[in-house]
Amino acid sequence: MIRDLERDEPVAGEHADVCIVGAGAAGIVLAAELARMGKRVLLLEGGGAAIEAASQETYASEVTGLPHRGVHTGRFRAQGGTTTKWGGQILELDASDFAVRDWVSGSGWPFAKSELSPYYERALAMEGLNGVQRSDAKVWQRLGMDEPELGVMVSYLSRWCPEPNFAVLHAETLKGESVLVWLHANVVAMEMEGEAVRGVRCRTLAGREARFTAERFVFCLGAIESSRFFLQPREGGLPWNASGLLGKHFQDHIDCNAAEVKPVKVERFHDFFDNIFLDGYKYHPKMRMPAESARVGKSLNAGATMAFASDADAAMGELKTTARKILRGNVRDVGVGDAWSTVKNLPLLARQAWRYKREHRAYNPADARIMLRVHCEQEPTSASSVSLSGECDALGMLRTRLDWRISDMEQRTILQFAQMAKSALAGLAEVKIDAELLAGDAAFRLRCDDSNHHMGGMRMGAVSSAGVVDKNLRLFGTKNCYVCSSAVFPTSGYSNPTHTILALAVRLAEQLKAG
Numbered sequence: 481m482i483r484d485l486e487r488d489e490p491v492a493g494e495h496a497d498v499c500i501v502g503a504g505a506a507g508i509v510l511a512a513e514l515a516r517m518g519k520r521v522l523l524l525e526g527g528g529a530a531i532e533a534a535s536q537e538t539y540a541s542e543v544t545g546l547p548h549r550g551v552h553t554g555r556f557r558a559q560g561g562t563t564t565k566w567g568g569q570i571l572e573l574d575a576s577d578f579a580v581r582d583w584v585s586g587s588g589w590p591f592a593k594s595e596l597s598p599y600y601e602r603a604l605a606m607e608g609l610n611g612v613q614r615s616d617a618k619v620w621q622r623l624g625m626d627e628p629e630l631g632v633m634v635s636y637l638s639r640w641c642p643e644p645n646f647a648v649l650h651a652e653t654l655k656g657e658s659v660l661v662w663l664h665a666n667v668v669a670m671e672m673e674g675e676a677v678r679g680v681r682c683r684t685l686a687g688r689e690a691r692f693t694a695e696r697f698v699f700c701l702g703a704i705e706s707s708r709f710f711l712q713p714r715e716g717g718l719p720w721n722a723s724g725l726l727g728k729h730f731q732d733h734i735d736c737n738a739a740e741v742k743p744v745k746v747e748r749f750h751d752f753f754d755n756i757f758l759d760g761y762k763y764h765p766k767m768r769m770p771a772e773s774a775r776v777g778k779s780l781n782a783g784a785t786m787a788f789a790s791d792a793d794a795a796m797g798e799l800k801t802t803a804r805k806i807l808r809g810n811v812r813d814v815g816v817g818d819a820w821s822t823v824k825n826l827p828l829l830a831r832q833a834w835r836y837k838r839e840h841r842a843y844n845p846a847d848a849r850i851m852l853r854v855h856c857e858q859e860p861t862s863a864s865s866v867s868l869s870g871e872c873d874a875l876g877m878l879r880t881r882l883d884w885r886i887s888d889m890e891q892r893t894i895l896q897f898a899q900m901a902k903s904a905l906a907g908l909a910e911v912k913i914d915a916e917l918l919a920g921d922a923a924f925r926l927r928c929d930d931s932n933h934h935m936g937g938m939r940m941g942a943v944s945s946a947g948v949v950d951k952n953l954r955l956f957g958t959k960n961c962y963v964c965s966s967a968v969f970p971t972s973g974y975s976n977p978t979h980t981i982l983a984l985a986v987r988l989a990e991q992l993k994a995g
């Protein structure tokens with residue numbers, strides 16, 4: 481059931497088993513799982529049913545260190561959270577991401593990957609990926625191919641959610657009787673009695689206030705907002721920050737063009753790297769460095785994709801716009817220019833349709849410019865951090881100050897990756913490594929992008945001196961408050977984070993079921 485704090489009145493005495501704050505990927509999945517288990521769930525969302533400029537403004541932040549695009553353009557404060565705009569690409573972390581690596585300070589999760597394996601499987605169902613093929617080898621078999629043999633590198637596939645917006649995917653649960661959703665309910669403070677959280681205070685942007693109570697509380701605010709919320713000054717201090725690590729070890733995936741790639745065996749190259757479409761699911765072929773190479777090179781984990789760019793992209797964009805107008809019945813909006821562009825691009829459309837329908841592959845023209853797009857893990861260092869600025873937003877919350885850095889080890893990893901890719905692709909493609917990267921020039925870092933994959937700031941630790949939450953996501957210094965977001969990741973690997981966030985969410989639901 482969906483209510484709106486801007487117009488509806490909370491019912492006095494309503495008390496939930498679990499109050500979840502934040503209706504993004506994690507909050508919605510956790511709510512759906514707990515509701516299925518028969519819990520009374522309250523889901524408090526700061527934004528409205530759709531993205532609104534005034535809610536987005538609460539995310540305006542101060543950026544120090546390297547420019548970081550995603551702090552402003554990679555977070556969405558609305559029902560569905562950032563899934564309203566995300567790509568929907570999912571991938572498990574590698575087993576080596578969970579291990580202590582003695583050359584990476586701060587590495588090691590409080591459990592091995594095997595702890596998450598059953599929850600990764602459940603997360604697939606919650607992502608609308610029940611029928612997806614789990615085995616990469618079987619996907620290639622369906623195409624009549626063996627898995628690509630890439631020498632010193634390892635081939636792998638990521639998978640894409642068919643319906644990326646979780647507010648749409650889980651609309652039935654959100655509208656149903658088992659979950660009570662409050663929109664425009666920005667949580668601004670927690671009320672505590674000793675170590676127990678008794679309630680949360682919410683405020684709308686117009687200043688209307690309400691208080692909600694529950695047995696247990698889970699904060700699913702996204703990584704940056706999690707650190708920001710728990711850093712806000714409060715009477716009694718911050719009992720969860722005995723380690724001093726709150727807001728520290730912020731990580732993103734460094735996304736960069738490390739080399740230009742020119743296929744020599746064009747057809748084979750495209751068979752290795754063009755996207756795959758099977759039974760309504762999209763698979764994205766990629767390559768990664770084996771964990772053993774990272775150990776030998778004392779480097780981080782990294783993966784990469786081939787980024788194709790050609791004139792066909794613009795043409796396909798025009799075709800899609802025209803098709804959308806026709807499908808929505810706006811035939812009168814289809815102008816002469818649209819019609820001419822459609823006719824002109826018909827051969828391209830035919831090639832695309834053939835490659836998709838007959839070969840189950842995306843079509844990338846042979847003359848496309850190809851870049852080796854590396855996704856590199858970041859070291860969990862205190863240099864990159866989320867802290868607070870001196871300025872408040874319209875809700876009275878101190879704003880975020882983000883300091884994002886790229887370290888020498890990270891740049892060295894990207895170079896090692898590019899060199900290994902060059903060797904792996906020998907005979908298949910020529911690989912020209914970026915000159916600044918090759919020279920070890922720090923100017924290369926200014927051309928690196930963040931990935932909208934915000935992680936760290938509230939790391940999991942075995943004890944309160946080593947983290948901000950324990951291995952079950954319970955906030956240290958509290959007995960009934962949990963944090964579920966990529967803020968808790970001790971390290972970040974190179975995999976898109978949301979599948980792991982959701983595995984943690986279904987694991988947490990299982991633990992909360994007992995209470």
Ligand SMILES: Cc1cc2nc3c(=O)[nH]c(=O)nc-3n(C[C@H](O)[C@H](O)[C@H](O)COP(=O)(O)OP(=O)(O)OC[C@H]3O[C@@H](n4cnc5c(N)ncnc54)[C@H](O)[C@@H]3O)c2cc1C
Pocket residue numbers: 501502503504505506507524525526527553554555556557558559560561562563565566567568569570665666667668700701702703705709931932933934964965966976977978979981
């Ligand atoms: C363009 C783009 C592409 C991306 N592509 C991918 C991808 O392909 N694969 C991938 O794994 N990841 C991707 N991501 C990242 C992905 O979107 C996030 O990892 C994911 O949404 C995080 O889920 P979350 O629930 O932790 O946070 P969010 O989805 O951001 O949800 C947090 C929720 O908390 C609410 N909230 C915040 N503060 C408060 C408060 N004080 N009170 C009440 N509510 C509050 C917000 O309104 C929001 O609804 C992408 C991101 C972007 C921007």
